[in-house]
Amino acid sequence: MEYMFQAGFLGTRAPYFMDIVTIIVALLPLIVYGSVLFAKKRQFKMHMLTQNIIYIFSVIVVAYFEIGVRVGGGFDAFIHETEVSYSYALLVLIVHIIIAITTLIFWTQTIIYANYNYIKKELPGKHSINHRLLALKSTLGIIFTSFTGVWVYLLLFVY
Numbered sequence: 109m110e111y112m113f114q115a116g117f118l119g120t121r122a123p124y125f126m127d128i129v130t131i132i133v134a135l136l137p138l139i140v141y142g143s144v145l146f147a148k149k150r151q152f153k154m155h156m157l158t159q160n161i162i163y164i165f166s167v168i169v170v171a172y173f174e175i176g177v178r179v180g181g182g183f184d185a186f187i188h189e190t191e192v193s194y195s196y197a198l199l200v201l202i203v204h205i206i207i208a209i210t211t212l213i214f215w216t217q218t219i220i221y222a223n224y225n226y227i228k229k230e231l232p233g234k235h236s237i238n239h240r241l242l243a244l245k246s247t248l249g250i251i252f253t254s255f256t257g258v259w260v261y262l263l264l265f266v267y
Contacts, residue, residue: 111124112125113180118130121189121190122261125172125176125180128172129173130261132166133169133253133258134254137247139162140159140162143158143159144247152226152231159222163219170208183198190263190264197264200259200260200263201260203256204260207253211252214245214246215246215250218242222243
């Protein structure tokens with residue numbers, strides 16, 4: 109577990125685990141978009157498979173991140189080396205957390221309903237419109253979570 113807190117590889121003050129998580133979070137919208145392209149090409153089975161893998165991988169990354177933050181002392185342990193005001197960084201973090209939790213809820217619903225409806229052979233089909241709307245909310249949430257996650261990283265470890 110000590111490796112998690114060694115110096116990161118991005119040349120900032122961030123520990124190793126934070127660099128890994130930030131790179132994954134920054135790339136997540138592009139990875140999700142790649143999976144969406146399968147659906148656009150009507151390769152629905154591949155779309156479903158990649159979405160499930162991305163979702164499970166993301167949940168594991170969040171768990172890894174949470175362990176690192178808790179063991180590392182939390183927000184207060186990371187804020188002390190930055191010149192950004194505590195209240196501003198905390199506000200950005202709270203906005204990030206709200207977006208991330210909301211996104212996780214939408215994304216979980218999307219995955220559960222999509223898998224259920226795909227197994228019932230109702231997706232693609234009569235549930236496609238609902239799936240697209242829920243998936244759009246999830247995707248927008250992923251984009252905003254990515255943006256705010258990188259923003260928090262910059263505030264804590266660059267500025």
